[in-house]
Amino acid sequence: MRAPDAGDGAGGVALRPPRHQADPRAVAWWTAQALILAVPVAGAAVAAYWLFTGHPVWLGVLVAGFAVCCLALALAGPRASYRVERWEVTDDAVYTRKGWLTHTWRVAPMSRIQTVDTARGPVQRLFGLADVTVTTASAAGPITIEGLDHELAAELAARLTAITQATPGDAT
Known part of the structure; x- marks a missing residue:
C-alpha cells in the first residue's frame, strides 16, 4: 500500500509497519x-x-x-x-503507528518537516525518557514519538535535522 502522493516528486512514501517500539521504561x-x-x-x-x-x-x-x-x-x-505503538525514521520519512482499537498511521515525508523538537517533563526525567515531536505543514498536526531514551531522542532530533536540511523542498 502506498500513501497518496506527498508532492515531494518521489511519487509517495510507502506505508509499512514501523520497526521500533518505545523504550521499555516508557511502560x-x-x-x-x-x-x-x-x-x-x-x-x-x-x-x-x-x-x-x-x-x-x-x-x-x-x-x-x-x-x-x-x-x-x-x-x-x-x-x-507499548505493544501497539511503533515508530521509525528513514532517509525518506518519519513513520508512527498508535492506537489500541483503531490504529492510526502517520507518515511525514522529510520534505514536509518544518521543526523537530524534544521534550522531557519532570516525570519523564525520573525515567530518563524524552519525546521527539516532528511538525509539518499538515492540518493533522505534529507527529510525536513518545517514550524514547533521552540520549536516543537527542540523537534522533539531530539526525532528523540533518536529513531535513539536506532534503530538497520547501516544507509546506
Missing part, C-alpha cells in the same frame, strides 16, 4: 502518569460515597467497581500501548 512512565490521574479520581469517588451518601449498598458496589476499573485501566493501558 513505567505511562503507568505513573495514569496512576497520577486514576488514584485521585478513584479516591474522590470513594470519598464522595462515604461523605455525601447514606451508604446504599448498590452505590457502594458501583463506586468500588468504578475505582477498580480506574486502577485496572491505569495498569493495563500502558502495557497495551
Whole structure:
C-alpha cells in the first residue's frame, strides 16, 4: 500500500509497519502518569460515597467497581500501548503507528518537516525518557514519538535535522 502522493516528486512514501517500539521504561512512565490521574479520581469517588451518601449498598458496589476499573485501566493501558505503538525514521520519512482499537498511521515525508523538537517533563526525567515531536505543514498536526531514551531522542532530533536540511523542498 502506498500513501497518496506527498508532492515531494518521489511519487509517495510507502506505508509499512514501523520497526521500533518505545523504550521499555516508557511502560513505567505511562503507568505513573495514569496512576497520577486514576488514584485521585478513584479516591474522590470513594470519598464522595462515604461523605455525601447514606451508604446504599448498590452505590457502594458501583463506586468500588468504578475505582477498580480506574486502577485496572491505569495498569493495563500502558502495557497495551507499548505493544501497539511503533515508530521509525528513514532517509525518506518519519513513520508512527498508535492506537489500541483503531490504529492510526502517520507518515511525514522529510520534505514536509518544518521543526523537530524534544521534550522531557519532570516525570519523564525520573525515567530518563524524552519525546521527539516532528511538525509539518499538515492540518493533522505534529507527529510525536513518545517514550524514547533521552540520549536516543537527542540523537534522533539531530539526525532528523540533518536529513531535513539536506532534503530538497520547501516544507509546506
